[in-house]
Amino acid sequence: MSGNAPQGESPRTVISASWRRSLAAGIHPEVRAAPLVYDVGDIGDARSAHPLSELLPLLNHTLLQIADEAAHIMVVTDADGHILWRDGHREVLRHGDTIGLADGFAWSEEAVGTNGIGTALATGRPTSVYSAEHLIKVLHHWSCVGSPIIDPDSGEVLGCIDISGTTETLPPATVALVGAAARLAESHLALRMRESDERIRSRHQGRLRASGLLVTPSGRVIGGERIAVPVTGGERITLPVGGDRVVLPDGRSARVESLGDAYLIMPYGVWDTPRLSLTLLGTERPHAELDGVRVPLSLRHAEILALLASHPRGLTADQLSFLLYGDAGNPVTIRAEIHRLRAVLSGAVAAKPYRLVGEVEADVLTVREALSRGDLVTLTRLYQGPLLPRSESPALRRERDELDARVRSELLAKGSVDDLWIFAQTPTGHDDFEILEHIINRTSVNDHRHAAALVRLSADA
Incomplete structure (x- = not known):
């Protein structure tokens, strides 16, 4: 800090790199406390909206008792290093209040320089910072170990879990323990992600065609033949912002359609000739087949498809409403049903007017x-x-x-x-x-x- 060569051992590489980043961000060693970013009335909303809120009981069960018994505190932040939760030893909590190591304060390197939270978030891996390794002097009687928690869906950092105490060092096992708690949280997030993927696949299976891909909003490929993406595990596609076209890794262009909770990606050419087959005669359970994939139909959707099959030029919402309900029909209801039907039969139902496109077969037409x-x-x-x-x-x-x-x-x-x-x-x-x-x-x-x-x-x- 004085500009002279250090006496004895040089700082660890991770610490010296952090000091350089912190100084470049304008952090002065005489900073007395972290800045406040959330008022009392705002932090509740930030907590409830954060994906780690559901994992707080797990993190408490894993680390809090150990932290309390060792006269430490446990801190959980968001991806920006803003403290959302903290708990632990009462005396240490009181000391934390004096430096802003408390709910609603910012602990990124840009806010308070080198520390277990900010440096872990900056490096993306578990990091320990002991005593005078902190850049600002007021933290020299603190030691902390932080580990980032990575979102398995997006691959981005969700936040950081940290153990801090008013000691010059922490037990050697603390780094491993905090890292293990972060990995445990990630495993629970991964399990929930896989359950969500299965629900999405089940919901939209009928829309997939031979060359289609089902992709999450984060770009993960979770369904389809994947002929356009190498099957290496964790495949991702960069989705366009505000557009409906994407270039696949093999160089082909494809169309992107939002399904609400996912996206359907189809190479151009596949969309032009969907093959739709309808089974409507003599069955209590009508169904369609879209490019060979069986799609169960509700009675209302089957009725709409039967009418559209009989009117190849198409029908307006008003016409469909009258044919289905008579004078009591409501075109708004029909538009809502068509919206849901188009979500089930990708590319097979066009609008303005509503009509079936591609190769259409129906047992009633063939009879x-x-x-x-x-x-x-x-x-x-x-x-x-x-x-x-x-x-x-x-x-x-x-x-x-x-x-x-x-x-x-x-x-x-x-x-x-x-x-x-x-x-x-x-x-x-x-x-x-x-x-x-x-x-x-x-x-x-x-x-x-x-x-x-x-x-x-x-x-x-």
Whole structure:
């Protein structure tokens, strides 16, 4: 500090580097206390918003009792070195108050120079600072050990945990103990991160396609084939700020779509031709397949898709509302449902007007085409029952009744016994009097279908 060569041993490398940073930041050795950054009324909000708040009981259980028994205190800060929590030996806490080693004060190197908190945050690793290694003189009767806590999601520093005491040294095991407490906190954060990843994957699995990537807001790849990113563990993509395009590590451009809690990244070209298949006939559980990935559908989403499939040019929110609800419909409700549906079926539903894009197949469309061609093979294979049997939509009820009538009429007029029997296994044909009579009249008494049709007719009599 005097400018003369040091007598005896030189400072440790980590300390001398910290002193240089602190002096460059304008810290004077005669500083008497840390600066206050949070008033009493503000620190509560800072604590509740900080991700380490949920881990405070764990940190207390790990270090606080040891710190108290050894006449030390435990301090937890945010990434900027602002103290959010502290506890420990009462006498040491009282001494801490005199130098600002208390809730709401700043302990970065830029605030108070070399110290266990600020230097650990600056170096990114557990750091001990003993006695006169502190730059400011008022800390020369203090010793401290700090360790940063790293966010496993973003890879950035969340804060620092520190043990401090009014002694010239701390027990040798303190550095290892504080470092272990920080790693324990990180392991709990990693567990919660993996649980969150699984929820996100489950929520958006239906949106992934063969070449897609599911990415967290921090840029971690957590789903998809990962053909665009080397599978090395912890893969990350730098997401654009305020844009919807990104360049993948292999040089290809890709589109970025926000899913709220994650992002979907698709190389250009994949987005142009989504393959959507709809199963809507004769099932209480309608579903879609998007590029081969099965997506369960709510009844409301299935109704919307059925109407859009029948209107390839698209429908407005007003039109959809009327078709689904009649005069009582509300276009605002439809827009909200479409928003959720587009979140489930990535790229397959366009807007203005709402319409299906890409390659679209639907069992109801294929059955209609089969009726037009007189293709009874396709008709009997795909017709599994009424269109969305639980739907009360006025438009879909009309379509359902019309389709049932056309299928029944076609089979009665042209169907073989085999065709009629297949139809009789559907909810529509199971108890159809005329269908069953045709089967009885065209089969022998030794045919199991003859006997089954008689039983069904007897039950209805």
